[in-house]
Amino acid sequence: MPYTPSEIEAKWQAAWDKAETFKAVRDTSKPKYYVLEMFPYPSGRIHIGHVRNYTMGDVIARYKLSTGHNVLHPMGFDAFGMPAENAAMASGGHPKDWTYNNIDTMVEQMKPLGLGIDWSRMFATCDPEYYGQQQALFIDMLDAGLIDRKNATVNWDPVDMTVLANEQVIDGKGWRSGAEVERKDLTQWFFKISDMADDLLEALDGLDDWPAKVRLMQENWIGKSRGLQFAFSMVENAGAHDRVEVYTTRPDTLMGASFVGISPDHPLAKELEADNPDIAAFCAECRKGGTTAEALEKAEKLGFDTGLRVRHPFDTSWELPVYIANFIMMDYGTGAIFGCPAHDQRDLDFARKYDLPVKSVYVPAMGEDTFITPEDGGPAYVPSKEAVVHYVAGFAGAEAQSGADAINAAVDFCEANGVGQGVTKFRLRDWGLSRQRYWGAPIPVVHCDDCGVVPEKKENLPVELPYDVSFDIPGNPLDRHPTWRDVPCPACGKPAQRETDTMDTFVDSSWYFARFTAPHASTPTDMADAEYWMNVDQYIGGIEHAILHLLYSRFFARAMHKTGHLPASAIEPFDALFTQGMVTHAIYKTDGKDGRPVYHYPEEVDLRDGSGFLKDGTEVTIVPSAKMSKSKNNVVDPVAIIEQYGADTARWFVLSDSPPERDVEWTASGAEAAFKHLSRVHRIATDIAASDDAENDADEALLRDMHKAIQDVTSGVESFGFNASIAKLYGFTAAIQKSRAGTQAKTMAIKTLAQLMAPMTPHLAEDIWAMFGGEGLIANAPWPVADEAMLVEDTVTLPIQINGKRRSEIAVPKDMPKDEVEKLALADDAVVKALEGGTPKKVIVVPGRIVNVVV
């Protein structure tokens, strides 16, 4: 009987559906387990990266089911966002139709993968039932004082008269108009996430099952710092300004101050701008270009001497110039700094450009021959804060001290002398959620001339998006939709206007995990369900979400607790986090006539000896391992793989080879190899089923291999070492195939193999299980347990090193005492030869591991 995945897979998927194997129902008699993969954006078709991500989650879900857990493994769609509007602009359709069509297609493509998902819980964030509950949350959060309205800077396209996303700004220009982008202030809604900065930071310590790198990135993002806030008094006032308030994390370098810099958006700059056209021109120049930190930081450092002078706080005769500088951001600190060129490379570059003084505050504690001071043309001296340095221009603390100690001493000194206060600041800014776009959840408020901003009444939710909109003009169609926009004020009934901004799609994805616990509830969550199912025991997703999505979700869980939608135990919603890598594929390109590259699909390229050729013989340039991207024609469609080899092959392949946290390169030969292996397993099972061999002396060895495999595969699955588990399964398969054990032992081995493979290749596993009359579905069968007694080895082979290099080996009983091992090792031929009759300087015996003889 050959291996025919198409038949096997349809059969067992029907069996799981019928038995409702993956339907999640509250059941307090079992421990619950909530496993969640970050839900997909409905881009159109599933992508091999989706297959990898959801297969990983499915392995966990199925494994937990077989270890006696009540498993929740849901799926949904993160369905609002720009691509739907872009598609509507490009091809004239409607974002809603485009999105729901894509969802239908993707569900249809996902189902054949045989994922153990409770599909009855599926929703899309663009469902009015979902975003209506999100609007209810918004209103509750507004009532609870968690939301604010204030100005924020956006990218403004002066030709299209529209706000642009950062992605739509290319080299400082609007992606459609090509016009130079300007920065513009708009009144926007904000979640007051910065109020929770300290808690979000402190609580990172408790997230033991999160990757350390993600915790570190969040810590740096929140950016808690202690510094000094103080004022430079101005030599001559500028309008109402008699001082410039600055914040510094390095008050110990105050004696190295060389200039004061203010942001072009600083109130003082704005005042100067009003009556100085040169300053106005400079500030206008600074406001060109996008708003991203990257664009701001990478831009050429520009400064403008305002002519204003301020006094140094320690010496009123010491005057410093005040510059407006484009690299100073208004939203961090006070929007003003003092520059210390000797100890900051950016300030040093600035000082050299504008011919400002450079003065070292500290030098290396030990004289370094190669040290060149910044005064003498060396680079800025920026040692770590922990390093002890020698202060040549210090004013507080010891002469030799670490930066950290010096900062504390400087803050204390300044406070005692009336120069400013020690202040703790955070880099984290409030979360601006307003978007000037159609395809998002409407912000449920109404603007009334008399009452001001009035939240919509909850009974009027959802505030549903109107369908009759068009995208032929740039901008937000809600702005020009009178019947939707013009509504009576919910408070006084007078004519008023709806807010036409919609919510950032990050809002949608910041609580979907909670909604999955009760997807059809008439409130955002159902407390009983939330209490039972939360937290997510294992969350799986891309490292690209390490900061924003995960931080916003942590904030939202806290906000939902404060507004009564989640229990206190769920304020950290993800107990364990795993960040998986991408699936990549080589790009094949040739040079087109206009000099632009032309990209070719993998199917069009013949690979020979590491080079690739088109059908007409043209050689293509191969760019290895690039992120799959539609525009590069290197997207591998999993549907074709499933049709050709079956879902189990696709699942097996995406789990093998690469560790899950790393990117995996898709190769056609890899998929074929996976298929061959699964065919082999099927054939071995068929052969065993047809055999009738008596018990014999090979049985024990096979059973030992079996218990070793149980142990290794289990530990691989538990630690996300799926590739390691698969390597062991290859080994165990080969052991079964080569063994001459009797049918009974082999049956036990193959049934165990099927169980160990079941989380990865569930259809094949069910088939083998049924072949041998296994009870019920393998999906529900209890996970095999390794017998410790069968794992013990009697003798071990120890490598012998001479001076750290492997020269020989000896076999010794497992428990042999160290001194006897040493005696045996010294008697070894290679050791005797190396010693040449002398005695070793040292012998290191690591029991069960290694012997090292130092001669």
Next chain:
RNA sequence: GCCGGUGUGGCGGAAUGGUAGACGCAGGGGAUUCAAAAUCCCCCGAUGGUGACAUCGUGCCGGUUCGAGUCCGGCCACCGGUACCA
């Protein structure tokens, strides 16, 4: 720019500070076959040597250690994020 990560054969990768290259792919050789497909077995880091074996080898430079792919310091390259891509 800043923050975080990664770097090991022809390729994907394995290796609690303890035999570098498990397992898989590609390649080479063989068995089976009239022949092929399928399947099975063996070899497979580099250099030198018939061989036993020797030397070198985990991005680069340096350090700690009896012993470093692994730990520390400094570089280089690539990847992710950088608050309106999702």
